[in-house]
């Protein structure tokens with residue numbers, strides 16, 4: 001087992017390049033199953049464990065997939081299998097997004113029921129409601145969800161109870177091959193939805209309205225593989241912006257798209273962080289003193305839940321009381337306990353965490369509970385006295401490529417070490 005050891009106190013400076021967005025890559029790769037003709041090439045794909053899991057899911061469906069030099073080549077023209085077993089869905093919930101494409105292409109999909117996880121129960125009822133509205137029969141049993149349709153899915157009108165990102169994507173991918181027009185209302189508006197729509201349209205689909213609350217899809221008979229570069233990762237970018245701010249540093253985050261990050265930029269500016277759009281990215285300059293602000297996670301364009309933990313790390317250093325309210329996932333405060341180990345003053349009241357600062361954070365041994373909490377602990381470690389040891393790195397590896405190396409290149413005292421070295425971590429850390 002590995003650990004990240006970080007010694008706080010260094011101001012970050014320099015430039016860091018953002019990679020392709022994990023949350024755009026996964027649905028786009030799933031959508032490549034829809035191409036009855038030709039190959040797809042998906043570019044700017046970072047080497048994350050989730051990407052490798054998606055590759056395995058597709059290979060298992062008899063799709064020919066190769067991944068090299070940040071490019072995913074997918075050939076889905078062979079006869080497809082229709083089952084995604086628990087071993088993949090357990091590793092990565094996004095495996096469930098192959099259901100819509102399979103149903104549309106083959107008329108059948110059998111996917112293991114995605115379970116709960118560290119951030120909440122995460123049901124898929126809205127995905128299933130969409131498939132049923134399109135004419136599919138959905139059955140749940142023996143730990144699997146099976147959806148079938150005789151003939152083609154039929155265009156329809158669907159209203160989502162909640163603007164779920166995954167349900168919007170899954171239903172969009174099913175509807176592109178349906179007969180007639182589908183209108184989906186109250187959809188998610190995240191940049192990753194727009195990216196998926198752009199890819200689908202480049203394959204020959206007719207999707208309109210992605211990025212607004214209503215998506216209209218005119219079904220087509222078949223799709224053809226194409227080349228697509230995914231959007232930059234706004235969550236990775238945001239994590240580096242917070243790392244820069246928490247250390248009072250000056251960092252250029254290359255590739256960060258301001259338009260995708262308005263709520264984070266607005267809140268960081270309220271805290272006193274200087275953020276400017278500069279050429280192909282964002283420059284972030286951390287102030288000497290940070291001000292407390294309140295945060296409420298909401299569907300896009302609200303404040304993203306995937307930035308909540310990292311933002312809480314920054315708020316720990318802010319002067320005053322901040323209220324962080326999590327409205328998307330019912331259990332996304334697992335990092336609070338870990339921050340407390342680092343001397344963080346945080347109280348939880350229902351769906352809110354009350355952070356009182358500024359805190360003089362102390363290095364401690366802390367565990368990632370999901371990928372963003374892991375990154376948030378590393379970021380907090382950059383501003384803590386002494387050594388912070390972050391464990392359970394498998395979570396971080398799902399969503400961040402070379403986090404340690406990138407922070408080190410910005411001047412952080414940080415090292416990723418094997419457990420046996422970490423036993424002697426102080427010694428290792430002293431040699432950083």
Ligand SMILES: CC(=O)N[C@H]1[C@@H](OP(=O)(O)OP(=O)(O)OC[C@H]2O[C@@H](n3ccc(=O)[nH]c3=O)[C@H](O)[C@@H]2O)O[C@H](CO)[C@@H](O)[C@@H]1O
Pocket residue numbers: 022023024026093094120121122123124125126127128162163164165166167188192305306328329330
């Ligand atoms: C791979 C990927 O892109 N993951 C992102 C995606 O996850 P994901 O697509 O799973 O998130 P959703 O938007 O679907 O979930 C948001 C909320 O809706 C609920 N819900 C969802 C579907 C459903 O059928 N029924 C239901 O009740 C969930 O339990 C959750 O409370 O969007 C989340 C919200 O921005 C992000 O945190 C994740 O990083």
Ligand SMILES: C=C(OP(=O)(O)O)C(=O)O
Pocket residue numbers: 023093094306371372399
């Ligand atoms: C929660 C996340 O991802 P997933 O939906 O894949 O668990 C995330 O990216 O922060």
